[in-house]
Amino acid sequence: MSAIPQISLGDGRKIPVVAYGFGTANLGKDSTDATVLALSQGYRNLDGAEYYANDVSIGLGLERAKIPREEIFYSTKCCSQDPRAALHKALKALKLECVDLYLLHSPLFFPDIGVSRAWEICEELQQEGLCKSIGVSNFRIKDLQALLKTAKVKPAINQFELHPYLYKQEAPLVDYCKRNGIIIATFGSLTPLTAAKDGPLDDTLHKVAGETGYTPGQVLLKWTFQVTGGVVVTTSAKAARLQEQLVPFISMPDLTQYQIDAIVQNSRSRHYRGFFPHMDE
Numbered sequence: 001m002s003a004i005p006q007i008s009l010g011d012g013r014k015i016p017v018v019a020y021g022f023g024t025a026n027l028g029k030d031s032t033d034a035t036v037l038a039l040s041q042g043y044r045n046l047d048g049a050e051y052y053a054n055d056v057s058i059g060l061g062l063e064r065a066k067i068p069r070e071e072i073f074y075s076t077k078c079c080s081q082d083p084r085a086a087l088h089k090a091l092k093a094l095k096l097e098c099v100d101l102y103l104l105h106s107p108l109f110f111p112d113i114g115v116s117r118a119w120e121i122c123e124e125l126q127q128e129g130l131c132k133s134i135g136v137s138n139f140r141i142k143d144l145q146a147l148l149k150t151a152k153v154k155p156a157i158n159q160f161e162l163h164p165y166l167y168k169q170e171a172p173l174v175d176y177c178k179r180n181g182i183i184i185a186t187f188g189s190l191t192p193l194t195a196a197k198d199g200p201l202d203d204t205l206h207k208v209a210g211e212t213g214y215t216p217g218q219v220l221l222k223w224t225f226q227v228t229g230g231v232v233v234t235t236s237a238k239a240a241r242l243q244e245q246l247v248p249f250i251s252m253p254d255l256t257q258y259q260i261d262a263i264v265q266n267s268r269s270r271h272y273r274g275f276f277p278h279m280d281e
Helices: 032-040 055-065 083-094 115-127 141-148 164-179 202-212 216-228 239-250 257-265
Strands: 006-008 014-016 018-021 045-047 073-078 099-104 131-137 157-161 183-187 231-234
Touching: 014 073, 018 239, 032 045, 032 055, 032 239, 055 083, 073 083, 083 099, 083 115, 099 115, 099 157, 115 131, 115 141, 131 141, 131 183, 141 164, 157 164, 157 231, 164 183, 164 216, 164 257, 183 216, 202 216, 202 257, 216 231, 216 239, 216 257
Parallel strands: 018 045, 018 231, 045 073, 073 099, 099 131, 131 157, 157 183, 183 231
Antiparallel strands: 006 014
8 A cells, every 4th residue: 555645734744634533433442452453554644632531542552553653643632621731641641752733622622711722822832842733623714713813823724524414514614724724634524324324415425436436435535535635534443444445545536526516416405413513503
């Protein structure tokens, strides 16, 4: 398998375009084997979070995998009231000196100190070298606009749920991030085949899969990558599935504009969000 392509963040640092996520199936579980598996299959972008409650086991997996630290892009997210304490705790558990990307997990997680102060702390941590890049997750346009009024450092990334059943609503957010130089990272690409299966998009997905010679899952991953130009977070506990999910980013040809538009148009009748309902507000 060829190397995974990388893109540049606004601060000039490079990030692989596909990441292995430690939420969902790994949430609160021992993720030692999952870490080793992901790295053994070629994944070099790992997406963790304080909320996932599995940092210690991920740290063990990083040790066992024996992949040079400089080859791994590691992200984590803060969901508590003290971003500084949360990052120090994560670094200790992960046995890392710094993370490559530190995100505020949601604007709703900081009712006491406020998002502006939480971001200021992230800026301080970046200056101190404890995180190389900083960003946000599950921020709406209005959240980004409020943050940018006081931020000294623009978020490198905004990570949020995106798949065809959300595109009608999230297209303005995608456009806003692109216009403002904020790289988009997404999760939940395969939702039309999992939590929201048997929907109006099924026939189109199978049609495009037949036209391209790839699976419906690969079509969805490719679609997400093409409409965002960013990073796609995915996961699996099976080596074969992990390899399948790398193909859209390495060797699968682009979908045609007609195919992209057909997926958009034939998903518009359904709205489905699996996480962070505040994004619908």
